[in-house]
Amino acid sequence: MEHKPVVDDVNHISSGKLKNKIALITGGGSGIGKAVAILFAKEGAKVAINYLHGQEDADDTKKLIEKYGGEALLVPGDISQESFCRELVDKTVKQFGRIDILVNNAGTQHQTESIEDIKTEDLIRTFQVNVFAMIWITQAALPHMPKGSAVINTTSVTAYQGHGQLLDYSATKGAIVAFTRSLSASLAGKEIRVNGVAPGPIWTPLAMSHNKESNKHHGEDTPLQRAGEPVEVAPSYLFLASKDASYMTGQVLHPNGGSIING
Numbered sequence: 001m002e003h004k005p006v007v008d009d010v011n012h013i014s015s016g017k018l019k020n021k022i023a024l025i026t027g028g029g030s031g032i033g034k035a036v037a038i039l040f041a042k043e044g045a046k047v048a049i050n051y052l053h054g055q056e057d058a059d060d061t062k063k064l065i066e067k068y069g070g071e072a073l074l075v076p077g078d079i080s081q082e083s084f085c086r087e088l089v090d091k092t093v094k095q096f097g098r099i100d101i102l103v104n105n106a107g108t109q110h111q112t113e114s115i116e117d118i119k120t121e122d123l124i125r126t127f128q129v130n131v132f133a134m135i136w137i138t139q140a141a142l143p144h145m146p147k148g149s150a151v152i153n154t155t156s157v158t159a160y161q162g163h164g165q166l167l168d169y170s171a172t173k174g175a176i177v178a179f180t181r182s183l184s185a186s187l188a189g190k191e192i193r194v195n196g197v198a199p200g201p202i203w204t205p206l207a208m209s210h211n212k213e214s215n216k217h218h219g220e221d222t223p224l225q226r227a228g229e230p231v232e233v234a235p236s237y238l239f240l241a242s243k244d245a246s247y248m249t250g251q252v253l254h255p256n257g258g259s260i261i262n263g
Helices: 031-042 055-067 082-096 120-144 167-190 230-241
Strands: 022-026 046-051 072-076 101-104 150-154 193-197
Touching: 022 031, 022 082, 022 120, 031 046, 031 055, 031 101, 031 230, 046 055, 046 082, 055 072, 072 082, 082 120, 101 120, 101 230, 120 167, 150 167, 150 230, 167 193, 193 230
Parallel strands: 022 046, 022 101, 046 072, 101 150, 150 193
Antiparallel strands: none
16 A cells, blocks of 8 residues: 555543453454554453454554553454354453454455446455344354443445445445444343444555555545545544443444535
8 A cells, every 4th residue: 555544543642441341343453443453452442353364464453552551362264254253252252251342344345337347256245244244243242242332333434425336335334324223223222332433535455455546536525635544533433432422322423524424
């Protein structure tokens, strides 16, 4: 990547919002997930981090967390497989005893010029990683989540605005919004809050996986006329994970550079 994402606010002063909490974050080795993992650790949480590729990035995430006095467990693996989703939860619980915060953040996308260009294998994998895994991991995690826990799902501005070259990806992100709202209603009686974050254009490896020419203009069509940094998105997850959001469930936050979202 020509642009290196900013994932760590070195001037952040911890107030212990997540002291003694246990967090499981998918897609936590890079991009938004990495920024969230670092911020959670700074605020006192022990963090289990899942990732598929990018061992160097994941190792750096762990190193930064330990630098700030935190504890991180790296669990590489493919969440498109149901068996691994359950293994991921099992390893987290074995290491830390429970899960207080589940961040379903991992995602994949395949850009195409038209719907005719979408390959069935890519379509299936996009839904497996972005939607099926979210359900599988949540199923496995819930027995280990006490009252007061929080689930945070990463959706996208594309769920609301659509995207002409990301049809299947946008469809999964719309499904995540509906899943978030439905799961919040399902778990309200158990006192487990479920919310989402819908980032706009952010400097992440996933967003930058397309051609260099389009990358030059990433985020320029937002009111703020620039793409955001992962470090600018992470505080939304911290808010939803903490007691500050104790009266919020079924909601979605929109760190998207100023785009007005209705819905």
